[in-house]
Amino acid sequence: MGSIEESKSEAISPFLIPGLKFFTDPESDTRPGNVFSEKLHNDYHNNPETGYHIPFAPIGDPGNRRLKVITIGAGLAGVMLAYNIEKHCPNVELVIYEKNPTVGGTWYQNRYPNAACDSPTCTYQFNFAVDPEWEKFQSGSEYLRGYVAKVVKKLDLEKYMTFNSRIIEARFDDKKGTWNVKIEQTASDGSKKTLIDDCDLLLGAVGILDRWEYPKIPGLELFKGRVIHSADRTKWEQYTKDKWANDEIAVIGSGASAYQVVPGMQPHAKKVHSFLRTPAWFFAPSHSFGGDPRPQDYTSDRWLLGPDTEEEKALFRKDHGAMLKHAKANENGLMMMQHMMVKHDPAYHQARKIHPSIQEPNVDVHFTGISRVDENGVFGDDGTYTACDTIICATGFDVSYRPPFPLIGLDNYDLRKEWHTVPEGYMGLMAPKIPNYMMYLGPNCPVENGSITGLLEAIVSYTVKVIKKMQRDNIKYFVPRQDVTDEFNDHVQSWFKGTVWEENCNAWYKNRKTGRVDAIWPGSALHFRDAIEDPRWEDMEIKYHSYLGYGFAPMDLSTSPDADRSPYLKLENLDPRFYE
Structure with a gap:
């Protein structure tokens, strides 16, 4: 029995397809891939009665x-x-x-x-x-x-x-x-x-x-010192580290930005006042799995979630497989925390340590919100008043999705x-x-x-x-x-x-x-x-616009002698049991 390839007939020219009212001479038509004449394009593809347009294109071709x-x-x-x-x-x-x-x-x-x-x-x-x-x-x-x-x-x-x-x-x-x-x-x-x-x-x-969003605190616009939102790049470019040393700084907020700003400013500021209406507890999984990392661990099945040494980085430069294994181990570890979304007893006994930065003598923590601001400082919801030179609003963003x-x-x-x-x-x-x-x-x-x-x-x-x-x-x-x-x-x-x-x-x-x-x-x-x-x-x-195009598949338009216009006939489709 001959193969499908052996019995393939000679390629049929797309210009000889029966049933076409208009066609173009392939020798005189220099437009690549076009079968129809310009007359057909104008007369057939636009329906003046409905305004419907058929594009001059085959079906299913991204081109x-x-x-x-x-x-x-x-x-x-x-x-x-x-x-x-x-x-x-x-x-x-x-x-x-x-x-x-x-x-x-x-x-x-x-x-x-x-x-x-x-x-x-x-x-x-x-x-x-x-x-x-x-x-x-x-x-x-x-x-x-x-x-x-x-x-x-x-x-x-x-x-x-x-x-x-x-x-x-x-x-x-x-x-x-x-x-x-x-x-x-x-x-x-x-x-x-x-x-x-x-x-x-x-x-x-x-x-x-x-x-970013500033808090809606009465009197904030009256403050004579600096008011900076944590995400305002231009103001941080002006308010540099050397200027913090003489300032008493009030940081408003208890989210991620605030918990980064306070430790970042504390070593360099005269005084930092951290206002926390709702204190937050942090769980740090990244360094709680496994022991000290060793290069050989990245080629084993052990998960390692820890800091990266220069020795490890040198390994990652040479061995991208080890680098990806390390990345996957970290990501897998994070995803395995999915169960923590289920409600638990709110008394998390492991969350009892206080961040070192707020234990320093130049940091005061105020467990209160801000009720209003005047020219020289802020009033807490608890009735206290704190004078300051700068107010940092680590109060987040517009997350309305609008x-x-x-x-x-x-x-x-x-x-x-x-x-x-x-x-x-x-x-x-x-x-x-x-x-x-x-x-x-x-x-x-x-x-x-x-x-x-x-x-x-x-x-x-x-x-x-x-x-x-x-x-x-x-x-x-x-x-x-x-x-x-x-x-x-x-x-x-x-x-x-x-x-x-x-x-x-x-x-x-x-x-x-x-x-x-x-x-x-x-x-x-x-x-x-x-x-x-x-x-x-x-x-x-x-x-x-018009899904079906002008009536042809891309293979119809091919002039290659190897064009396959019978893709349903393939040797691999034959079931050998039929020929036994």
Whole structure:
């Protein structure tokens, strides 16, 4: 019996396909890949009665459609998107608008004393560029800024980025299926201009630790000294270490920023007053597993979660497998803390040590909130008065998930207005009535469930699949259905019953107006990855430009003698039992 390859017939010219009313002479038509004449393109592809247009393209070919993508932000998510879209998505025009003068996102902005990441550095990196030269186990802001800049430079990603460019409005055109985006650009001399751009897909990679919030304390504007928010980069550049020595400094806040600022300023300040309305306890798992690390442990099955010595770093430079094993051990250890989300007795007996910095003689801790401020100091809720020279507001960010600009979708629906009280999105990725738009760290993303870069990698992988689907099926727009979004949010809030997230506390992940948990995924990080591994297109409303194209598959148009127009006939499909 002859093989399939042996019996393959001579390739049929696409110009001889029967049934075509119009065709073009291959010798006179120089347009590559085109079968039909210009007459057919004009007369057949546009229906004057309905306005329906059939594109001059075969079905299922990403090359049919050049997709324009605008990304907002050049932080971790923006850089990861640039790398993956360049690598996996041909025929895409990518533009990244960043409001700051360079890359880095939250790490460019946050430069307060002792600013650092709360994840192990080896897990807080791009999976395509794990750096063996990390500064320390949990690196500071300066290292992380440098790392992101190094990745952008080494991988030539800056070519997609336009800096000093702030988005001031985005409006969706449902007739065209495109976003109209207004950008305010600031020149080096401070002058501003507005430009207009448009795109098929808009990616909001602005993060959630971007817009800082001052506390609403009466009289704060009357204070004659310095008032600095912990995330205000420009003020920290002016208020340097040498100026702290003569100052009495009041630090307001009991979150992560405050617990970094106080130890960072204490050794250099005349006096630090730490105001803690709600004291926080910390559990440090990173150094509580195993013993002292040894290089040979990185080639065994032992998990090691500890500081990194120069000897270890030298090993990681030579052996990337050992480096990744170390990173995975740290990340696995963090993810195994999932059980701690279940409610326990609130009396944690192991959380009883006091941070060394607040035991120093130049630090006073005030277990009270601030009721008001006058020209020279602050009044505590307990009636005390504290004079000070500087007030540091380590009071967090606007975590409402509302975009920082009008984002107007279908039926004039403005997400910034509609999410004023309750942000209810779809899978932490999208929002109903906002087509062709994706968020990176949207409401109920798993920001407390492991490495943030692992989370972003999963969302970016999802984005790549969305782009390919839009190109392949010539999608005009997609948008999550409202009923599916409602069901998702019902599930999310029901899941929190019986977890520590629902307990009565003033925390950034809880909506201050409603008490609703807005910022946590209902499950583990791996659960999230599985949930979004593939887009659930059945959850979407989809409008097409024209999915079927002009009636041909890409193989129909091939002039290669090896073109396979009978892909269903393959030798490996034959069942040998039939021939016995």
